Amino acid sequence: MLTSRSLFSGILSLNWVLFLWETFLDWRQYCVHRDTEKRPAAVQEIITEEAFAKARAYKLDKHRFGFFTGIFGQLQTTVVLLYGVLPLLWEFSSRYPLPTVAFFMSSILLDTIVGLPFQLYDTFVIEQLHGFNKQTLGFYFTDQIKKLGLTFVLGSPVLLGVEWIVDNGGPYFFVYVWIFLSIVIFLLLTIYPEFIAPLFDKYIPLPEGALKTDIEKLAASLHYPLTKLYVVHGSKRSAHSNAYMYGFWKNKRIVLYDTLLSGEELEKVVKECGVDEEECKKILAEDRGMTSDEVVAVLGHELGHWKFGHTMMNLIIVELNLLFQLAVFAYFYKWDLLYTAFGFKDQPTIVGLILVFQYVMALYNQVISTVMNILTRKLEFQADDFAVELGFGKQLISALTKLGKDNLSLPIDDWLYSMCNHSHPPIPERSATIQKAMKELKKE
Incomplete structure (x- = not known):
């Protein structure tokens, strides 16, 4: 027993x-x-x-x-x-x-x-x-306080919503919780890049130049509905590199971390982000980043995920797993x-x-x-x-x-x-x- x-x-x-x-x-x-x-x-x-x-x-x-x-x-x-x-x-x-x-x-x-x-x-x-x-102690603790605040502000109402549905949803409450959480996930995917991520890092439109032209040309050739192209000033936090795409339907955006860039493209970005001359020289002197052709190649890979519906496939798997x-x-x-x-x-x-x-x-x-x-x-x-x-x-x-x-x-x-x-x-x-x-x- x-x-x-x-x-x-x-x-x-x-x-x-x-x-x-x-x-x-x-x-x-x-x-x-x-x-x-x-x-x-x-x-x-x-x-x-x-x-x-x-x-x-x-x-x-x-x-x-x-x-x-x-x-x-x-x-x-x-x-x-x-x-x-x-x-x-x-x-x-x-x-x-x-x-x-x-x-x-x-x-x-x-x-x-x-x-x-x-x-x-x-x-x-x-x-x-x-x-x-690249963080200072002050920057780090400010970051942590922001994260805790957002966790409490966003997590508390979601938890209360789940609790109410469990208590009042009857025998099929789990289906209603699933629908509720799916809506929450969709909303967070929509609002996070626009309103939450900028609380932690500075986002600017990718400056005019060869890289922007090449990316827009590639997106147009594949009929990718690119509406905005951003660079995030991530080098103030870490030297690690990243890039991602987000958005639904006909409203797609691409975000590049400045740590991916090099040369003239990087110089434009860091100056537009308000980096002083001395710090700008230090960033440009680091042996990091890619050429414009290499950045476009990485985005070609990411666009492959979009072309084959990988993002939607993963989203469906996540949703079915959540329901189970x-x-x-x-x-x-x-x-x-x-x-x-x-x-x-x-x-x-x-x-x-x-x-x-x-x-x-x-x-x-x-x-x-x-x-x-x-x-x-x-x-x-x-x-x-x-x-x-x-x-x-x-x-x-x-x-x-x-x-x-x-x-x-x-x-x-x-x-x-x-x-x-x-x-x-x-x-x-x-x-x-x-x-x-x-x-x-x-x-x-």
């Missing part, structure tokens, strides 16, 4: 098994990076010996810190569960008029406070040591044994969501994450093929190589770790596949 004690022990044991599995994968990857002291012959074309040494040093530091934080986090979770911290927190929150909001806010605050020393070390020691961090998880929650959320196993005397909705989504479905979440990584990797190859067909194969390989160098990506991986964790194929694998596609295209 299943008891509350045996259920708790089973869930906690599963939690530890999954942690040990992830640690095992991390250890395999660490061993590959630790033991490969010299640049392998297979990656000599995409990384220099000096860049390889820098990337390896960065990865080893991240690995060691990751092991420490991972073990600490797992022990913290175990202590929280064994000593009934969540029931105590709920009992404290129940004293207030909106206990769900109080529980949500207090748990977020506690996690933030506990995690703050680790985040500070990661940002101001490891990232700083390897040349990525909510159906599982509907099955378990009134199970008395689940709550008593974790020390709760009543059955608050927010606690049920945590117990079901985080613990009951832990194994499912691990499996579906790996499956999604495998699928996403296939889509990345398909988008690469599209860029090759546009004539950007050579430039895309060069762009990927520079991205790897600028982000200190180490182009060697343990195959099992990569399969379970990497949503994008490793650069050597992508480069080889692109070269093969270019050769096949020439034969046709």
Whole structure:
């Protein structure tokens, strides 16, 4: 007969098994990076010996810190569960008029406070040591306060909405919660780039020039409904690079991080962002960024995702997965044994969501994450093929190589770790596949 004690022990044991599995994968990857002291012959074309040494040093530091934080986090979770911290927190929150909001806010605050020393070390020691961090302490804490404020302002009404639907929606409440959350996700995808992201970074229209002309020409040739083209001043925060597209229907936008740019294009952007002359010279002196042709090649890849409907495909998968998880929650959320196993005397909705989504479905979440990584990797190859067909194969390989160098990506991986964790194929694998596609295209 299943008891509350045996259920708790089973869930906690599963939690530890999954942690040990992830640690095992991390250890395999660490061993590959630790033991490969010299640049392998297979990656000599995409990384220099000096860049390889820098990337390896960065990865080893991240690995060691990751092991420490991972073990600490797992022990913290175990202590929280064994000593009934969540029931105590709920009992404290129940004293207030909106206990769900109080529980949500207090748990977020506690996690933030506990995690703050680790985040500070990661940002101001490891990232700083390897040349990525550009933030000051003041900038960092201002950022954190903004994030907490937005989390409370946006998260609280959503939680209250979910709670009301669960309490009043009848036997098919999970369908109504799914519709409600889908609307929320759609609204956030719409308003985040326009109103939320600019609270953290400065966005400006891409200045007139050859790059803008080439991007608009490419978008027009593919009938991509590009309405706005932005650059985000991300170099004030980090030297890591990024680019993305967003928008629905006939209202598409492209955003480039200034860390992707170089030369004249970068100079225009940093000056328009109000960077002083001295800082501007420092930014331009850094050996980072891509040529305009390489940036266009990267966007050719991204446009491949749009052309093949990858974004919509992923959105549908996310929606179906959300519906399934909510159906599982509907099955378990009134199970008395689940709550008593974790020390709760009543059955608050927010606690049920945590117990079901985080613990009951832990194994499912691990499996579906790996499956999604495998699928996403296939889509990345398909988008690469599209860029090759546009004539950007050579430039895309060069762009990927520079991205790897600028982000200190180490182009060697343990195959099992990569399969379970990497949503994008490793650069050597992508480069080889692109070269093969270019050769096949020439034969046709």
